[in-house]
Amino acid sequence: MKHLLVTIFLFTGVCTSKLSAQEVPAPLQEVAIDDLGEVSDAFQEFFFEALKQKAIENYEKAIDALRECEKIQPNNPVVFFELGKNYKSLNDFENAINNFQKANRLQPNREWILQALMESYYLNKQYEQAILVNKELVSYNEKYYDDLAKMYFELQQFDKLIALLDQLDVELGVTEYRNSLRQQIYALTNNTSAQIKTLEESITLNPENEMNYLNLIYVYSDEGLEKEAFETAQKMQQLFPTSKVVHLALYKFYLNNNRTDEALTSMRLVLESEEIDVALKFKVLNDFLLFVNENPKFDKDLKQVAELFSEKENSPEIFQKFGEYFLQKKEKTQALAFFEMGIGSNVDNYELLKNTLLLQLDLLKYEDASRLSSSGLEIFPAQALLYLIKGAALNNLKKYNEAQEILTFGLDYLIDDVDMERDFYEQLSVAYTGLGNSSKASEFKEKANSIKKTEN
Incomplete structure (x- = not known):
């Protein structure tokens, strides 16, 4: 039984780093706990009963066993x-x-215990106590600073929050989350x-x-003070030429003033930056x-900067988002261009694959649809x-024999989709017509028509 509780602890999960978040299993390498020694069979029986009851959300019974x-x-x-975890699940904070x-007193300086304690304080609206615990946690991981920012916001300690955000x-680079939080503070105050x-004084005191x-x-x-904003940006650029x-x-x-070449240069610099987070980069792309x-x-320029973003952030999903944008606007050619850019490195994305193929058919790009569907079938x-x-x-390429074979084969995978069944029959009718087999063509045409009558 030696090390039993170590193993149990590893697999029962710890709290997440986000306040109010539900418990999720933690990676094994994040957990380390001293050998707790021998445990009796009775202890083992009650402990595993507690874990079982917690797993099926019988928290009261889990507490009894514990x-x-x-x-x-x-x-x-x-x-x-x-x-503590069971009481937290019952909202008995x-x-x-x-x-x-008690766990913290018996086993001090354990991140997962402090984290659970901080979250419980927060959920119980004991923000000051939660902040005290948080100040211990930030020594383990910088991610806890986001929790501290949220608690300062709840307490409306905006001076402390602004100082923390700055x-x-x-230290960590600009993020969309912190910018958004800062703007909320300005709006509230x-x-x-x-x-x-204050910012002007800060610049005077610390111009670097x-x-x-x-x-x-x-x-x-x-505030709509575009002239002042642009002059400040120019001054900033002079002082920090490599920023x-x-x-x-x-x-x-630059975009607002139709200085497109300069706008493109600025956007490329943003997209190449390591200190600017992905959310802000996506906002830049969306504006463009x-x-x-x-x-x-x-x-063409949009495609170039989108490719740069995808390559730098390893995020081919950007093309899917742009394609969906143009598809909603019924600009199918534009949508397909972005879908095809995305599917080249993301062929295992079924939704993107489907959208690309359907648009290729719609825009009569039959050779492309044939090749891409073959690649897709290797994965799906x-x-x-x-x-x-x-x-x-x-x-549509008049390759009727191949069409008849692939359609017949595909029918075996059709499950409870009447509309698609009708489409299969219609395409089989086309294939047999092309092959000169009028009886088979009529047979499948009749099957398709009978489904249409049922639907009507």
């Missing part, structure tokens, strides 16, 4: 940790906190003039902190997409739709 464990081993931190505190932007003054310039640019922009962050502001000014919507002559050999699309493409 109390029996406590009687056998009254100073076992794992028992109190499990009690007072008891959850009490048990996590610190994190400098409705004190933009004071914010501008580029985040102060960027934040001032955002405030000016939100990529300044281009988050510059590209928008809207610009291209009004100025279609820049389509049981998808009836891919057989149907390949058969339709082959029919």
Whole structure:
């Protein structure tokens, strides 16, 4: 039985780093716990009963079993940790906190225990206590700073929050989340003039902190002070000639003033930057997409920057998002161009594959549809739709024998889809017509018509 509780602890899961989040299993390498020694068979029986009851959400019964464990081993931190988790699942945060505190006293300096304690304090709206625990947790992982920011926001301690956001932007780089939080603070406090003054004073005192310039640019922009915002951006660029962050502001000014070449340069610098997060980069791309919507002559440029983003962030999904955007606008040629760019490195994305093939058929690109559906069938050999699309493409290429074979084969994978069944029959009728087999063509045409009559 030696090491039993170590094994149990590894597989019972710990709290996540996000406040209010549900419990999820933690990676094994994140957990380390001392050998807890021998345990009795009775302890083992009650403990596994507790785990079983918790798994089926019978938290009260799990607590009863853990109390029996406590009687056998009254100073076992794992028992109190499990009690805390069950009470937390019952939204009994007072008891959850009490048990996590006991676990922490018995087994101090364990990240997962502190994390669970912080979350319980937060859920119980004891923000000050949660902040105290958080300050211990940030030594384990910088991710806990986001929790600290959220708690400062809940307490409306906006001065502390702004200072924290500025610190994190400098240390960790700019993120969309922190920018959004900062803008919410400005809106809530409705004190933009004071914010501008504070930022201007900060620049005077610390002219080498580029985040102060960027934040001032955002405030000016939100207030419609475009001239002041642009002048600040230009000054920032002069002071920090190698900065990529300044281009988050510059590209928008250039776009708004039809200085497209300069906008493209700024966007490329943003997309290449390691210090700017993906969400902000996607916002840059989206702004350019809207610009291209009004100025279609820049389509090629949009594709180039989208390719740069995809390559830099290893995110071919960007092409799917752009394709869906144009598809909603019924601009099918544009949509297909982006879908095809995405599917080249993402052929195992079935939704993207389907959209690409259907548009290829719609736009009469039968050779492309035939090739792509063949590639798709290698990955998704049981998808009836891919057989149907390949058969339709082959029919339009007048390759009737191949079409008849693939359509007949694909029918075996069709399950409870009357509309697709009708389409299979119609395409088989076309294939047999092309092969000169009029009786078979009529047979499948009649099958398709009978389904239409049923639907009507």
